Amino acid sequence: MQLVRGLHNLRPQHRGCVATIGNFDGVHRGHQAILARLRERALELGVPSCVVIFEPQPREFFAPETAPARLARLRDKLQLLAAEGVDRVLCLAFNQRLSKLSASEFVDTILVDGLGVQHLEVGDDFRFGCDRAGDFDFLLQAGILQGFTVEAAQTVELDGIRVSSTQVRNALAAADFALAERLLGRPYRIAGRVLHGQKLARQLGTPTANIQLKRRRVPFTGVYLVDVEIDGKTWPGVANIGVRPTVQGDGKAHLEVHLLDFAGDLYDRRLTVVFHHKLREEQRFASLEALKTAISADVAAARALAAPSAHR
Ligand SMILES: Cc1cc2nc3c(=O)[nH]c(=O)nc-3n(C[C@H](O)[C@H](O)[C@H](O)COP(=O)(O)O)c2cc1C
Numbered sequence: 001m002q003l004v005r006g007l008h009n010l011r012p013q014h015r016g017c018v019a020t021i022g023n024f025d026g027v028h029r030g031h032q033a034i035l036a037r038l039r040e041r042a043l044e045l046g047v048p049s050c051v052v053i054f055e056p057q058p059r060e061f062f063a064p065e066t067a068p069a070r071l072a073r074l075r076d077k078l079q080l081l082a083a084e085g086v087d088r089v090l091c092l093a094f095n096q097r098l099s100k101l102s103a104s105e106f107v108d109t110i111l112v113d114g115l116g117v118q119h120l121e122v123g124d125d126f127r128f129g130c131d132r133a134g135d136f137d138f139l140l141q142a143g144i145l146q147g148f149t150v151e152a153a154q155t156v157e158l159d160g161i162r163v164s165s166t167q168v169r170n171a172l173a174a175a176d177f178a179l180a181e182r183l184l185g186r187p188y189r190i191a192g193r194v195l196h197g198q199k200l201a202r203q204l205g206t207p208t209a210n211i212q213l214k215r216r217r218v219p220f221t222g223v224y225l226v227d228v229e230i231d232g233k234t235w236p237g238v239a240n241i242g243v244r245p246t247v248q249g250d251g252k253a254h255l256e257v258h259l260l261d262f263a264g265d266l267y268d269r270r271l272t273v274v275f276h277h278k279l280r281e282e283q284r285f286a287s288l289e290a291l292k293t294a295i296s297a298d299v300a301a302a303r304a305l306a307a308p309s310a311h312r
């Protein structure tokens with residue numbers, strides 16, 4: 001899959017494609033359906049498929065404080081899109097200039113002049129352009145005038161509710177990982193490389209692998225029973241995801257995991273954490289001693305749940 005960053009990096013050979021536009025945070029089952037249809041249309045027309053995404057996402061640009069935490073960072077989104085058979089991603093910087101483009105300027109500069117789009121696949125609720133003035137009907141009309149077709153992707157619902165990134169976030173916040181898995185079509189995972197921490201954990205009696213998150217905010221916090229995948233092997237563990245209020249870190253989100261039955265060096269290794277069950281909220285303890293006692297109880301609780309006889 002090819003990544004093109006910015007309109008200015010589009011070349012004449014990039015013209016002619018089928019495209020879709022959106023945030024694609026999490027690449028959930030609704031997204032997967034739209035991408036499957038896009039792949040079909042690309043094959044029929046004999047042109048590449050292109051997904052147009054924005055960085056930052058529009059809500060993060062307009063309201064950085066209240067925009068929801070991302071389900072996945074850009075690197076993971078690109079991997080998921082590649083796995084869905086997308087040929088090309090056009091990643092546009094969402095800035096003042098882009099936010100001011102009217103719906104027709106958006107169509108002209110990005111879709112027609114930039115991509116030479118032949119077919120556009122979008123959800124029927126898709127809105128775009130300054131003040132979100134452009135909608136599906138606007139695109140249909142523009143397509144008739146400018147020579148491209150537009151199709152509304154079939155809405156994917158689960159139990160009567162439209163699948164959306166918002167619904168996945170809500171499921172995760174409620175620690176309903178089974179629902180998140182049904183919405184995503186795969187378990188929710190966070191992957192990253194193991195960094196050196198403050199080396200406090202050993203003093204606390206529970207060695208932890210600190211996984212680099214490369215983002216300030218995460219969609220949920222707390223202490224969880226997890227599985228950790230390392231080079232194709234899976235280990236049960238207990239994880240804390242949050243800001244670690246007791247040790248007053250840097251205010252950034254951290255993901256730390258203690259593997260129940262593993263001894264060895266994990267520094268620099270790439271781990272994938274799969275969340276199963278919430279044990280408790282992250283707390284601010286009065287002392288490190290109190291934190292140590294709580295972590296021992298977490299490990300015991302995780303062990304009981306992870307035991308082969310326990311059903312999870
Ligand atoms: C199972 C588990 C539960 C944790 N719960 C909390 C918590 O409730 N509050 C908190 O401030 N830190 C919590 N932590 C994080 C510890 O503060 C952290 O592991 C410790 O500061 C060591 O950090 P270091 O690895 O960077 O040295 C938890 C860690 C683990 C492994």
Ligand SMILES: Nc1ncnc2c1ncn2[C@@H]1O[C@H](COP(=O)(O)OP(=O)(O)OP(=O)(O)O)[C@@H](O)[C@H]1O
Pocket residue numbers: 020021022023024025029030031033034121122123124125126153154155156157162163164165166167
């Ligand atoms: N359940 C769905 N069924 C069909 N198409 C969908 C579904 N969800 C999103 N889409 C379409 O996929 C494209 C990308 O969607 P986008 O990621 O912007 O929204 P979303 O998943 O609904 O997220 P949010 O909850 O943040 O609004 C859009 O064209 C959108 O209409």
